[in-house]
């Protein structure tokens with residue numbers, strides 16, 4: 206279950222960003238997870254609850270945005286969902302796409318910080 | 324009140340950076356890493372034993388590091404080939420990371436090593452996400468694992484520079500559907516080559532070693548579509564005001580430099 210390592214990396218990245226911005230409490234972390242990122246979102250959510258303990262993210266929410274995998278077919282010019290199980294074979298012309306347009310994302314996109322009152 | 328800070332950074336950026344640095348450092352010493360991914364029971368150790376012997380018999384200084392959870396038995400088997408072998412324990416971790424590999428190499432990797440084979444932890448899920456600084460990533464599976472395997476582990480097969488099929492001597496006995504296998508591999512990794520091997524008969528071992536040695540001499544490796552997509556994402560920086568409309572999909576400017 207490498208989702209724990211990934212959750213730890215998310216917490217580390219978010220905590221570092223929080224420190225750079227005045228060190229407030231982090232209320233949410235937004236991440237983008239592609240369909241082909243090799244990460245199971247539920248396992249990531251569970252791991253995040255473990256990884257955040259004792260950090261500036263102790264009470265932060267994890268907001269996951271899923272990105273479907275899509276490909277472009279050179280032979281017919283069409284775009285299609287790579288699907289699950291994934292296939293780069295074009296459903297329209299059965300040509301082989303070599304261009305994945307998205308679905309490999311694994312990024313921290315934003316954190317939400319509580320403003321110090323006053 | 325709260326405020327939103329844009330971060331937009333790959334979660335595994337730290338490992339990727341360390342891996343890139345290790346790759347460069349090793350290249351400076353004339354060494355390439357071959358990262359081997361497979362499930363337990365793929366016959367990887369038996370094949371690697373033969374590959375090590377053949378690589379070293381050709382006068383190419385070779386070493387191997389195994390992180391397979393199994394036992395020290397693997398390391399002893401590999402050591403029969405006569406090349407330096409190191410067994411590392413991952414402490415229950417399901418994959419190796421670049422920083423760990425680097426630490427294990429320090430003070431051990433013999434000077435002048437041209438090829439270091441790394442037998443990653445035996446599973447096809449977690450190791451796929453971690454670049455170890457390898458120049459050649461090989462994903463292996465045996466005919467006994469079934470032709471659908473690449474569909475079940477798309478990132479392991481999708482990010483491979485070379486796919487190796489093992490135990491081909493059992494192909495007929497298990498009713499392996501080779502045409503479907505090729506279509507499945509190609510469907511997750513268009514254009515990747517498939518090497519067929521049998522550690523039992525020795526078939527395909529020489530030709531696999533040829534491929535590895537070509538890379539040692541600087542031959543280009545296959546560039547998987549999935550790897551290119553990840554790179555494009557890492558470089559994309561267009562995003563909407565709240566970060567939720569950030570769609571770095573297919574950004575043509577995000578191509579490999």
Ligand SMILES: [Zn+2]
Pocket residue numbers: 278279280281282283295296297298299300
């Ligand atoms: Zn098409």
